[in-house]
Amino acid sequence: MKKTKIHNYFTLSAEQKDFVIERTVRKLKTSLAVIEKDLWVCILLKYLFNDFKYKDYLVFKGGTSLSKVYNLIERFSEDIDLALNWEVLGYPQKEPYEARSYTKQEKYLDKLNENTSEFLKNEVIPVIESDLNSLLKNTNLKFYIDAKNPQSILFDYPKEYDLDPSILSVIKLEIGAVAEPIPFEEKEISTYISQANPQSFLEKISVRVVDPIRTFYEKIAILHKEANRTNGNYPNRYSRHYYDVYKMLQSNLKQRSFQNLEILESVIEFLKKFYRANFAKYDDIYQAMLKLVPSTEAIEFFKNDYNQTKSMIFGEQVSFDEILKTLQAYESELNLVIKSFDKWSNKTI
Incomplete structure (x- = not known):
């Protein structure tokens, strides 16, 4: 199998996919479902930090950054936690830090969170769906707002393998503007598939990530x-x-x-x-x-x-x-x- 970009995994035959996935499972000693979900997590991260319209306003943070970027934890962290620069919402850089009474600050934050939720629903989701369906030649990818948290986008990613009961059936993109991802740096990540099959998949994915x-x-x-x-x-x-x-x-x-x-x-x-x-x-x-x-x-x-x-x-x-x-x-x-x-x-x- 020649070396290829990771999204070309989807062009492989069923037999080739099984070979790649099962080899990855053996090498990393984890489940088929975890390997598959990690693939989609990395595809999203590659898109968000390289092709997304608002890529310059995002910083990767949280548990998944600790495992995927820095290898600091040996835990499959399945959510994508992102800090959204509130300037993209029209807020001046220093304004949220201004002194306010407790009540006024809570009202201010409520409005900021409300604006974030509206931005995710009305702008971010349509852009992501359009871009990814075009990029992956798949018109069935759907993203939607989490009913329990309007600042989270859920992605019911396609599944070819039985779901592991220990992991969620969706990928959650937690995108909040009330965050301070400082300091941050540019780093590279790779999929579990790439790690286990470097002779076939060598692609590195660049992300902007908060310092651990x-x-x-x-x-x-x-x-x-x-x-x-x-x-x-x-x-x-x-x-x-x-x-x-x-x-x-x-x-x-x-x-x-x-x-x-x-x-x-x-x-x-x-x-x-x-x-x-x-x-x-x-x-x-x-x-x-x-x-x-x-x-x-x-x-x-x-x-x-x-x-x-x-x-x-x-x-x-x-x-x-x-x-x-x-x-x-x-x-x-x-x-x-x-x-x-x-x-x-x-x-x-």
């Missing part, structure tokens, strides 16, 4: 928030954040996290401005009171959640207890670093 140090800080802020939650309304599928932080701590991000506290401050201030939650106690982090391990009740909830989603992990099957042990040790280490961080020594809360 910011994603790391965002995730520890999430864990700090959950550790301070008092209402017992623990969110489903959040155990992934505990796993992701654990895995990221096995990389150079641990050392980087001791040296880039200005980015952590940016994350904290952004959350306080745009995602307010009084119980979260984000300011405690400035006082070296970061909490990563939640209450006993929460641990039981997240441990059960983790055990239900472990099939998404294709690497080491680490226990949730081991994850918490690692987080507890890191919590103490980072708090010690924060105590000696002069810039925060006089911070008034």
Whole structure:
């Protein structure tokens, strides 16, 4: 089989497709459904950052960026999380940061989110459908707004293999304007098929992606928030954040996290401005009171959640207890670093 671009996979015969897919399954030790969904995730990313009309206003972020771009986690992350520059909606760059009362800020954000949803429905979806159906010579590709979240676009991608019950039957594009993807960089990704069949598929896909140090800080802020939650309304599928932080701590991000506290401050201030939650106690982090391990009740909830989603992990099957042990040790280490961080020594809360 000659080397070809990944979208030409669809021109292969059924027998050739089966050979490529099954070889990928054997090499990567994952399911047919995961390989197929990853292919469509990468096709979307290639389009969004190379051919999409609004490509310059997007930055790739979140769990899928950690696995696809940086290989920091061994978890199949199936959503495409994108930050949309609010300037494309007509908002001046600095306007959303302006000082407002709590009530006025909430109204402002409601309007910004409403404008984002309208933009996705009336502009983004028609453009994506038209472009991809033309590019792939397929007139059946359909995208639609998630009824549960108007800032998410769902893509019921074509399936030639039985769906794995552990993954969603759609690809979710979470596109939000209330995000601060700074710093970011240009990187390359490849499909699982390309990784397992480099002799046939060598195409690299360029994406603009947020630096993983910011994603790391965002995730520890999430864990700090959950550790301070008092209402017992623990969110489903959040155990992934505990796993992701654990895995990221096995990389150079641990050392980087001791040296880039200005980015952590940016994350904290952004959350306080745009995602307010009084119980979260984000300011405690400035006082070296970061909490990563939640209450006993929460641990039981997240441990059960983790055990239900472990099939998404294709690497080491680490226990949730081991994850918490690692987080507890890191919590103490980072708090010690924060105590000696002069810039925060006089911070008034």
